[in-house]
Amino acid sequence: MNWLRRSLTNKFILLLLGFLLLQTIQLSIGTFSLMHLGEESLLINEAGKQRMRLFLMQHSVHMAENSRLSAAGQERLVALIEEQDAVFARLRRHTANPSHGYLKKNLAVAQAHWENGIRPLLAAIRVSDAAGARAVSARLVTLIPQQLALVDRVVGDYQQNATDDAHDLAWFQGIMLGFTLLLGITGLVMARHIVTLPLRELTRGTRAIATGAYNQPVVIKSRDELGELGAAFNRMAGTIDEKTSRLDAFSQVAVAITSSLGQGQILQDIMRRGALLTGSKAACIAFYDQETTRFREWVTY
Incomplete structure (x- = not known):
């Protein structure tokens, strides 16, 4: 540590490097956390859109039940089914992270209810099959509300996860702010002890010499340039x-x-x-x- 004690410049360089390292960590983790929160917000939005898609699909079934579903309407129904599958796939990839394992349970139940209950019924809808559409509609009367309740649980899980992450980010920023303040106080104390006090002592010695008191040595205990x-x-x-x-x-x-x-x-x-x-x-x-x-x-x- 002689290189540190013998150089005033090295002391301040070390302090500056510590400050830059602290700011780099804070910026990196803060940026990552904000990106993560943004991703979770998008997933919450996607999960919330499932409600609208379910209502649109149920409306298409009613149209088919009344023989008013066109070919374009059936294509739209197929597109809605594919969008629903894609949303579940994205949510499942997100829960693959071990830290998000607690989100899997309700998501798995909702996905199973969709894939084993609602999706096969919707896929069987045909433009010219009004009787089949009425049978599907009768079953969807109970399945759609159940699916909506499961979707609400999934959305609630993601909202809670986002809230927890926001709290963690706030705690982290608070801790980093505390370290930054501590580092700043350390810098002020260092500046006072290794710069201000020695300069005051030299000023006192200079004034003593100016008055003819040559036998009053200055006392500077540091081993650096001062x-x-x-x-x-x-x-x-x-x-x-x-x-x-x-x-x-x-x-x-x-x-x-x-x-x-x-x-x-x-x-x-x-x-x-x-x-x-x-x-x-x-x-x-x-x-x-x-x-x-x-x-x-x-x-x-």
Whole structure:
């Protein structure tokens, strides 16, 4: 994890990648769920249209019963039967998904009632067979209401399934929104701790240097670029403090030399300043006499 701790850019790149990944997941699942809900809405609509087709087919039987069913009407009846078969086929394919297994029961009952009860009767209708049409009509009086009740159950199942999916999508979006807010808060906290606070500390150090306080180092604990900047800032402040102290000491020595103090006091002041510059605890100046080749005077501090 050194690559993360040592780079401010990597931290924000990682945060950005996390945000993009979260949004990608949310968008992908949301899009899939909406497409799924749209498909279920179409299936509900198709299942609901079965009621209208059943009424139209029953009307065709009544027309045949009264010898008023034309060849075109019979073709229309055949087309309605084929449409009904196609709808059941689509619904059956949809329930092939294991997650939709609970939809199979009522659909299977409705399809069996259609294929074994109503469909053979309708397929036997002929334009010129009024007696046969009356027999079919008599049986459809009970079969059609039963089929309508079964269709209503199928539609109810699909509506409940769509409602459950919508609730699941709402929960998922809520959870993803929570993660997004959490990621945003994390980003704000990261920005405060790894950017704002170090910059405030550097600003404080800069103001301290501006007032001449060179011995107030900035404290930045991170190991990234701002941490390196803080360390360089402290080294700079230390160098400035050292050079300023030397200049101040030299200035004091110059003042002492040019003042009206006695020689001993001037030497004492020079040694005191020199000790401060070098960090020594004591200092000594000796005067050497070349004629006698001896030290003739000692000044200590």
